Amino acid sequence: MPELPEVQTVVNHIKRDLMGEKLRSIIPLWDKVLHNFSPSDIHKELNGKVIIDVYRRAKFIILQFNGRIIAIHLRMTGKLYISSDSGHPKHCTAFIEFNSGKKLIFEDVRKFGRFYLYNDLDPINHRHGPEPLDSNFTVKKFQGMLLEKKRNIKALLLDQSFLSGLGNIYVDESLWKSKIHSNSISNAIPKKKVEALYHNIRNTLKEAIVKKGTTIIDFSVNGESGKYANMLQVFGREGLECFQCGTLINKNRVAGRGTYTCQTCQKVYKGFNY
Numbered sequence: 001m002p003e004l005p006e007v008q009t010v011v012n013h014i015k016r017d018l019m020g021e022k023l024r025s026i027i028p029l030w031d032k033v034l035h036n037f038s039p040s041d042i043h044k045e046l047n048g049k050v051i052i053d054v055y056r057r058a059k060f061i062i063l064q065f066n067g068r069i070i071a072i073h074l075r076m077t078g079k080l081y082i083s084s085d086s087g088h089p090k091h092c093t094a095f096i097e098f099n100s101g102k103k104l105i106f107e108d109v110r111k112f113g114r115f116y117l118y119n120d121l122d123p124i125n126h127r128h129g130p131e132p133l134d135s136n137f138t139v140k141k142f143q144g145m146l147l148e149k150k151r152n153i154k155a156l157l158l159d160q161s162f163l164s165g166l167g168n169i170y171v172d173e174s175l176w177k178s179k180i181h182s183n184s185i186s187n188a189i190p191k192k193k194v195e196a197l198y199h200n201i202r203n204t205l206k207e208a209i210v211k212k213g214t215t216i217i218d219f220s221v222n223g224e225s226g227k228y229a230n231m232l233q234v235f236g237r238e239g240l241e242c243f244q245c246g247t248l249i250n251k252n253r254v255a256g257r258g259t260y261t262c263q264t265c266q267k268v269y270k271g272f273n274y
Contacts, residue, residue: 001059001074001075001076001167001168002059002074002078002167002213003059003165003166003167003168003169003170003213003214004056004058004059004132004133004164004165004166004167004170004205004209005170005205005208005209005211005212005213005214005226005228006074006213006214006226007056007059007060007061007074007165008056008209008213009209009212009213009226010061010074010080010081011054011055011056011061012209013081014054014061014080014081014082014104015054015055017082017102018051018054018063018082018102018104019051019052019053019054020050020051021050021051021098021099021100021102022048022049022050022098022099022100023042023046023047023048023049023050023051023065023096023097023098023099024047024048024097024098024099025039025042025043025047025096025097026039026042026070026094026095026096026097026115027039027094027095027096027097028093028094029088029092029093029094029095030093030094030111032111032114033093033094033106033108033111033113033114033115034094034114034115034117035114035115035116036116036117037115037116037117041117042117045068045117046065046068046070048099049065049066049068050065050066051063051064051065052064052065052066057071057121057124057125057128057131057164058124058128058131058160058164058165059073059074059160059164059165059167060072060073060116060124061073061074061080062121067119068117068118068119069117069118069119069120069121070096070115070116070117071115071116071117071118071124072106072113072114072115072116073113073114073116074108074113075108075110075112075113075114076110076112076113077108077109077110077112077113078106078107078108078112078113079105079106079107079108080104080105080106080107081104081105081107082102082103082104082105083095083102083103083104083105084101084102084103085103088103088105089105089107091107091108091109092105092106092107092108093106093107093108093111093113094106094115127160127161128160128161128164129159129160129161129162129163129164130163130164131164131165132163132164132165132166132201132202132205133202133205133206139194139195139198139199142194142197142198143191143194143195143198145162145163146186146187146189146194147186147187148187149162149186149187150185150186150187151185151186152182152183152184152185152186152254152255153175153180153182153183153184153185153186153189154171154172154175154182154183154254154255154257154259155254155255156186157171157174157175157201158171158255158257165205166201168235168257168258168259169214169232169235170201170204170205170208172234172235172259172260172261173200173204173232173233173234173235174197174200174201174204175197175261175266176233176234176260176261176262176265176266177196177200177204177233178193178196178197178200179193179196179265179266179267180193180196180197180266180267180269181261181263181266181267181268181269182254182259182261182266183254183268183270184267184268184269184270185269185270188269188270188271189269190269193269207228207231208226208228208231211226211227211228211230211231212226212227212228213226213228214226214228214229214232234249234260234261234262235260236260237249237260238250238251238260242262242264242265244262244265245262245264245265247262247263247264247265249261249262250262250263
């Protein structure tokens with residue numbers, strides 16, 4: 001599933017082309033892609049309305065209109081891009097038409113992606129935690145958040161209601177860089193290690209955005225794969241030597257997800273260490 005850097009990469013790619021565009025219609029080519037509205041709702045409420053902003057919240061791409069938003073979630077295989085072609089590709093499940101003739105194509109092989117129509121961000125904010133790259137997400141705040149929870153650290157970081165945007169790849173990378181094992185308990189991790197994890201989460205996400213995300217299977221923007229895959233330190237490296245100590249990278253399941261760790265570098269914290 002595309003994580004924060006991949007979704008931000010899509011936003012960065014489409015934003016300039018969409019700003020100021022007047023919406024004409026949304027055409028669903030698969031009946032479940034529009035989650036809580038119909039094409040007629042768009043015709044009544046947003047026909048001729050101008051996109052005034054395009055941004056990301058959590059793993060959603062937000063098209064902002066005056067008083068309404070369309071929130072798009074890519075899920076596993078969704079791709080969103082601008083086109084001016086008259087047709088649409090084989091796996092297109094929906095597209096948005098604009099008065100200029102441009103189209104915003106949503107292509108989704110597995111058909112898990114969805115469009116949502118809301119008045120504002122409240123329904124999304126209610127279900128999602130803070131943004132890890134926001135200026136008000138501080139070390140102190142992160143330390144307090146972890147102390148309040150007694151949960152497996154990987155499961156907690158994957159929980160979108162706790163912290164937005166992280167997924168399997170960037171959690172494994174951040175934990176490895178911080179030398180924290182994925183089986184650690186959140187409120188048992190020492191303060192200095194929490195500080196390291198905070199900085200490694202933020203720096204890893206920023207680096208991945210610069211590299212336009214990570215392509216493991218099929219993520220791409222305008223046909224271009226994400227280059228952060230070339231910088232992965234632990235994710236996907238089962239049986240290969242750890243870059244820090246030479247121990248072979250182990251793969252097991254944590255929080256129901258394939259998880260990559262160095263059993264030598266990454267320490268398990270389960271007792272109270274503050």
